[in-house]
Amino acid sequence: MNNDRPRSRRKLNEIECMTFPVSDSLTEKEIRSGLRAVIKDGLASQAMVTLTGGAFLVSFALQLGAPNTLIGLLASIPFLVQLIQIPSVLLVEKHRIRRAITVYASASSRLFWLLIACIPFLFSATTGLAVLIVGITLSASFGAIAAVSWNSWMRDLVPQARLGSFFSKRMSLALLVAIPLNLSAGFFVDCWKAHFPEFELYSYSILFLLGFVAGIVGVYFMSTIPEPRMASVAGKPSLLRSILQPLEDTNFRNLVFFSGTWNLAVNLAAPFFVVYMLTRLELAMSSIIVLTVLSQVTNLAFLRIWGRFSDRFSNKSVLGTCCPLFIVCVFAWTFTTLPARHPLTVPILLAIHAFMGISMAGVTLASGNIALKLAPIGHATAYLAGASLVNSLAAGTAPIVGGILVDFFAQRELSMTLKWIDPNRALALQTLSLQHWDFFFLLSVLVGLFSLHRLAMVQEVGEIEERIVVHEIVAETRRIVRNLSTVGGLVHMVVFPFAILRTTFKRIDDTRS
Numbered sequence: 394m395n396n397d398r399p400r401s402r403r404k405l406n407e408i409e410c411m412t413f414p415v416s417d418s419l420t421e422k423e424i425r426s427g428l429r430a431v432i433k434d435g436l437a438s439q440a441m442v443t444l445t446g447g448a449f450l451v452s453f454a455l456q457l458g459a460p461n462t463l464i465g466l467l468a469s470i471p472f473l474v475q476l477i478q479i480p481s482v483l484l485v486e487k488h489r490i491r492r493a494i495t496v497y498a499s500a501s502s503r504l505f506w507l508l509i510a511c512i513p514f515l516f517s518a519t520t521g522l523a524v525l526i527v528g529i530t531l532s533a534s535f536g537a538i539a540a541v542s543w544n545s546w547m548r549d550l551v552p553q554a555r556l557g558s559f560f561s562k563r564m565s566l567a568l569l570v571a572i573p574l575n576l577s578a579g580f581f582v583d584c585w586k587a588h589f590p591e592f593e594l595y596s597y598s599i600l601f602l603l604g605f606v607a608g609i610v611g612v613y614f615m616s617t618i619p620e621p622r623m624a625s626v627a628g629k630p631s632l633l634r635s636i637l638q639p640l641e642d643t644n645f646r647n648l649v650f651f652s653g654t655w656n657l658a659v660n661l662a663a664p665f666f667v668v669y670m671l672t673r674l675e676l677a678m679s680s681i682i683v684l685t686v687l688s689q690v691t692n693l694a695f696l697r698i699w700g701r702f703s704d705r706f707s708n709k710s711v712l713g714t715c716c717p718l719f720i721v722c723v724f725a726w727t728f729t730t731l732p733a734r735h736p737l738t739v740p741i742l743l744a745i746h747a748f749m750g751i752s753m754a755g756v757t758l759a760s761g762n763i764a765l766k767l768a769p770i771g772h773a774t775a776y777l778a779g780a781s782l783v784n785s786l787a788a789g790t791a792p793i794v795g796g797i798l799v800d801f802f803a804q805r806e807l808s809m810t811l812k813w814i815d816p817n818r819a820l821a822l823q824t825l826s827l828q829h830w831d832f833f834f835l836l837s838v839l840v841g842l843f844s845l846h847r848l849a850m851v852q853e854v855g856e857i858e859e860r861i862v863v864h865e866i867v868a869e870t871r872r873i874v875r876n877l878s879t880v881g882g883l884v885h886m887v888v889f890p891f892a893i894l895r896t897t898f899k900r901i902d903d904t905r906s
Contacts, residue, residue, distance in 0.1 A: 413492040415622045419550075423619045427550055430618045432563050437611030439567035443574045444604035445506055449582070453597040454525060457518045467529060468664065472789030474533040478782050481541040491542040492620040496612060498542070502535035503608035510601035513594040544777040548765050549621045554704065561700025561758050568693040572686065579682075644852050645767050645776060651847035652760055653783040655716065658841035660791035661798075662723050662834055669726070669830050670742075674734055684746045691750030699755040708763035709853040715755030716848065720841040722749045727831040763853060795833065802832040 416423070454467060485491060505528045512521040551559055578600055585596035640646050670676045670684075703711045722745050729738050729745075768776035813820040 413490065413496065413616070413620065415490065415492075415620050417622050419619055419621055424550070424552070427618045428559060430614045431547070431550075432566060434611045434614040434618070435563045435567050436570050437607050437614060439570050440574060441503065441506075441604040441608035441611065443571045444578055444600045444607065445509075447575075449578065449597055449600055452582075453594070453601075454522070456594050456597070457512075457521050457525065459522055459525075463522065463526070466526065468792060469789050470526075470529050471533045471536075472785045474530060475537050475782055475785030475789070477534050477537045478541050478785075481538045484538070485542045485545060489623045490620075491546040491623070492616070492618065494542040495539045495546060496616045498535045498539035499615060500609070500612045502532045502539060503605060503612065505529075505532040505535075506601050506605040506608065510598045510605060513598050540781065541777070544765070544781070545623070546618075546620060548768060548777065549623070550618070551765075553766065558697075558700045558704050560762060561696045561703075564754075564758065565693055565696040568689060568696070572689050572693070576686075640779070642769075642776075645780075647847060647850040647852075648763065648767055649780050649783050651844055651851060652764070652780060653787045654840060654844035654847055655756075655760070656784045656787040657791045658837050658844055659719075660788045661795045661840060662726075662837035664792045665795060665830070665833070666726075673830055674729060674738065674742075684742060687743065688746040688750035688753075691747045692754040693750075695751045695754045696758065699758050702755075703759050703762055707853045708759040708766065709848065709851055711755045711759040712763070712848055713845075715752040715759070716841070716845055718748055719752035719756060720838055720845075722752065723834055723841065724838045726834045730831075763851070766853065767851075798833055798836065802830075 419427070450467065454463065459467075485494060488494065509525060509528045509532075512524055516524055582593075582596045582600070585599075586593050589595070640649070667681060670681050699711055699715070725741060725745050729741050764777055764780050
């Protein structure tokens with residue numbers, strides 16, 4: 394009986410290898426064809442994510458009568474289910490047919506959106522909420538399984554010298570799809586609500602159905618990507634050994650600690666930016682959408698630039714430039730109120746969203762590429778899964794901790810007032826006012842600064858000092874703006890924040906020396 398199991402497993406692998414063959418070596422033509430299919434899958438998958446996530450999913454749940462606690466649970470599920478990546482590592486290492494695992498797991502994940510789309514037609518509101526939670530959980534779980542094999546697959550498929558430029562192109566094209574699709578979907582929901590107010594839920598069902606179709610199209614493109622054979626490793630490590638293996642590599646362990654603390658810092662603050670603008674700043678939803686689009690546009694504009702720089706210099710150099718910029722943006726939120734809205738609130742928000750888009754483009758691209766680059770051939774599955782597990786735990790825990798801290802700081806305030814008193818008058822100028830959310834943003838900044846300390850310990854071949862990267866960014870930005878406009882003031886407006894960063898880096902270098 395015990396001998397039958399290995400034989401049946403080998404038979405299964407043989408069948409899957411006939412359906413999704415694995416190549417010992419890929420030709421240049423096969424690689425080019427595969428990379429085109431990776432981009433096509435990225436566009437289809439982005440369309441699915443745009444139509445089934447974000448504000449549309451939250452609004453759908455609210456229409457079903459979901460309380461705030463359930464909305465929070467929906468946000469945390471995608472991170473919490475990443476624990477399933479632990480056994481997924483063993484699955485990939487045992488069968489070593491990554492394309493088959495990715496295709497089947499992705500198709501299973503996306504099928505649940507068909508069930509979710511049918512909720513208004515098949516279930517009551519109460520039952521529909523339960524089905525929604527189960528559907529999201531199962532969809533995210535199969536998606537986590539697919540992510541493990543996908544990351545290892547891409548590690549061996551994409552040429553190392555083109556990692557940055559290729560994935561920046563993929564992300565740029567995905568954003569080009571997401572921005573107009575998001576706006577169109579929002580317009581569609583508003584028009585449907587105006588014409589069929591009693592059937593508002595059905596508009597979301599249509600979006601989810603279209604998202605499901607886009608997801609299945611992505612699975613098709615995924616199935617056409619060639620797979621190079623996984624590098625053989627001596628012995629078959631245990632599950633625990635596979636998960637702990639990345640922590641035995643000092644350099645990769647430093648990268649994991651950096652990415653974990655960075656995700657903690659980002660997700661302490663980012664999920665609450667919209668809540669802050671709605672409650673504290675009392676902005677209209679249309680204004681928030683404009684700011685979000687601004688962030689997406691700047692993100693898109695700089696993805697290609699960061700991709701070229703990561704290939705030309707290093708991923709660590711890009712992270713060393715973008716992470717401090719993001720931290721400055723988070724800190725700038727505390728100046729949007731002093732202690733209430735003021736004439737500079739809107740200009741500060743515009744600057745924050747513009748530069749957050751720029752910085753997150755570099756962070757997202759470089760953090761993924763450096764993990765792919767530092768994961769050794771033959772062990773990429775375990776290494777990348779271990780890093781993803783830490784990131785997911787940090788990102789899933791941060792909003793919960795953040796919610797507790799927001800309530801804790803609700804009744805606390807720290808202020809500093811500069812006073813001038815003479816015989817004729819008294820002048821008071823409030824120079825510091827930290828209330829409620831401000832403490833929260835400040836804590837995110839402190840955690841972010843600690844993550845930069847961890848980044849300094851990561852070693853990457855070919856890394857360049859951050860000040861050189863900033864100098865190149867300034868030159869690149871000047872070239873782009875010069876092509877767009879001859880207005881000198883526009884050039885200085887764009888270059889100014891980077892000039893501050895360049896000066897800051899120079900002072901840090903002088904201090905170190």
